[in-house]
Amino acid sequence: MLQIIVDRGRCMGAGECVHVAPASFRLDETVTSTVIDPPGDDEPALLDAALSCPNSAITIVRDGVAVQASSEE
Amino acid sequence: MGDLANKPAVQGSFHPIDSADAAHPERLAEVRARCPVSVAARDGYPSVTMVATYEGIAEVFRNWRAFGSIGADPDPDVHDATPMELRPIIALDPPAHTWARRLNNLAMAPAAVEKALPYVASQAAALVGAFADDRQAELVGEWAEPLPGLAIARVLGLPEEDSGFIHDWVVSQFTESAAAAAGSNYGRTELPADEAFQGYLLEQIALRREDTAPEDAMTDMIRYRRDDGSSFSDLEISVHIRVLLIAGNETTTSLMSNLMYRLLSEPGLYERVAADRALVVPAIEESLRLDTPLQVIIRRANEDATVGDVLVERGSVIALSTMSGNRDETVWGEDADRYRLDRFAGDVERMHLGFGLGVHHCVGSFLARQTTALAVNALFDAIPSMSLEPGYEYENVFFHVFHRPKRLPVVFG
Numbered sequence: 450m451l452q453i454i455v456d457r458g459r460c461m462g463a464g465e466c467v468h469v470a471p472a473s474f475r476l477d478e479t480v481t482s483t484v485i486d487p488p489g490d491d492e493p494a495l496l497d498a499a500l501s502c503p504n505s506a507i508t509i510v511r512d513g514v515a516v517q518a519s520s521e522e
Numbered sequence: 523m524g525d526l527a528n529k530p531a532v533q534g535s536f537h538p539i540d541s542a543d544a545a546h547p548e549r550l551a552e553v554r555a556r557c558p559v560s561v562a563a564r565d566g567y568p569s570v571t572m573v574a575t576y577e578g579i580a581e582v583f584r585n586w587r588a589f590g591s592i593g594a595d596p597d598p599d600v601h602d603a604t605p606m607e608l609r610p611i612i613a614l615d616p617p618a619h620t621w622a623r624r625l626n627n628l629a630m631a632p633a634a635v636e637k638a639l640p641y642v643a644s645q646a647a648a649l650v651g652a653f654a655d656d657r658q659a660e661l662v663g664e665w666a667e668p669l670p671g672l673a674i675a676r677v678l679g680l681p682e683e684d685s686g687f688i689h690d691w692v693v694s695q696f697t698e699s700a701a702a703a704a705g706s707n708y709g710r711t712e713l714p715a716d717e718a719f720q721g722y723l724l725e726q727i728a729l730r731r732e733d734t735a736p737e738d739a740m741t742d743m744i745r746y747r748r749d750d751g752s753s754f755s756d757l758e759i760s761v762h763i764r765v766l767l768i769a770g771n772e773t774t775t776s777l778m779s780n781l782m783y784r785l786l787s788e789p790g791l792y793e794r795v796a797a798d799r800a801l802v803v804p805a806i807e808e809s810l811r812l813d814t815p816l817q818v819i820i821r822r823a824n825e826d827a828t829v830g831d832v833l834v835e836r837g838s839v840i841a842l843s844t845m846s847g848n849r850d851e852t853v854w855g856e857d858a859d860r861y862r863l864d865r866f867a868g869d870v871e872r873m874h875l876g877f878g879l880g881v882h883h884c885v886g887s888f889l890a891r892q893t894t895a896l897a898v899n900a901l902f903d904a905i906p907s908m909s910l911e912p913g914y915e916y917e918n919v920f921f922h923v924f925h926r927p928k929r930l931p932v933v934f935g
Contacts, residue, residue, distance in 0.1 A: 457632075458632055458633030459627060459631045459632070459633065460632070461631075461632060461883070461887050461888045462872070462887075462888075463877070463879075463883040463887070464871055464872070464873055465879070465881075465883065467871065468873075476871055480872070501584075501880070501881065503623065503880070503881050503882065503883040503885070504623075505620075505623070505624055
């Protein structure tokens, strides 16, 4: 079970998540990333969205554990 | 894609590193129309592969594996000679960039910046109050230059009284004489080390390694640790603070100046926004698009790679003309060169290139937008109507990277 967490105190509205996973993220009226319910992208796209966020504002949690959206492969 | 699909880049006449060309963004329409990717070569300037279309620029921005960051200097030797720990965030790629970005986010995330905004608002009101009864002002020097410096100093925790000295240091980096001192006829970003300024920063960092360290963003940065438990050295912290101070001073000054230039260039526009503050945000976003403060961003091809269907050879230095992408008719329409208050009205997606795209998207974007909104609202509150001084002629600052007027003399009241 995947959970998507957006840290609104970190989000600057860059919009990269909307570009990478448009069926799962939108920007709300305060230009802050918001998760679309239910999210419509697969896990690789969601992890890519987390990795693409310039402000590390997105965390993907699988079965209660944060998935490393790491660029250090 | 087969090799036959790859067209070689053609040579163009516009050189994005030459300040004389960079001062004329209207000429970019011709560059875009002729070739989205071209090679700019000119005696005395480094040869660069110039990308002029929105689509091509977005592709390079988002593909950091193929197109690495080497800083703002188009001379790759400067980057290659810089040790890893002295490289600024704009010259790092993931994974080193990711940790540096998280370090910078400690100071620049909205949750951190918001604490400084009441102070920024009061300083904006004080700056405007100082000239509101004079019937005239020079907005760059009296308004757009001092406020961003006060704001970034407050956000980091540096003493308020140092903001003037910091601003003077930033400005000294980007003058024609500084470029000449570095042995160049174009703006350089890697200038000889300034021992006095570096000494000041190391002193401020040392204060924050004491038990009596103030609880501020710089202290948070010093205490920050990567996942492997390592922290950033004093030298590394000083490099990151320098970049935040440069970007925090110069580029927000550009945004504020450019915005006022547009609002005062069309009769009635300033008064219209002053009377309807819901227009402030779309006015700022349209300024960021049309008058991109950082009008060229440098990358280097880490491998043979393509931009669209054009082959870019490994090692090529690439100049992304964000100014050109922000005026690309295929994205913004035939009136892309026009300043329109309704272009971003009601549209929360602001995918212009004013803050870049991808992992390097401007870390200070939130502070820049908020500072500018507070600053322009302070003007509107005190001065409901304003005009450019009769006979005013726009003159761009020296330095190919920056787009903003040198001066903005106004009359009112």
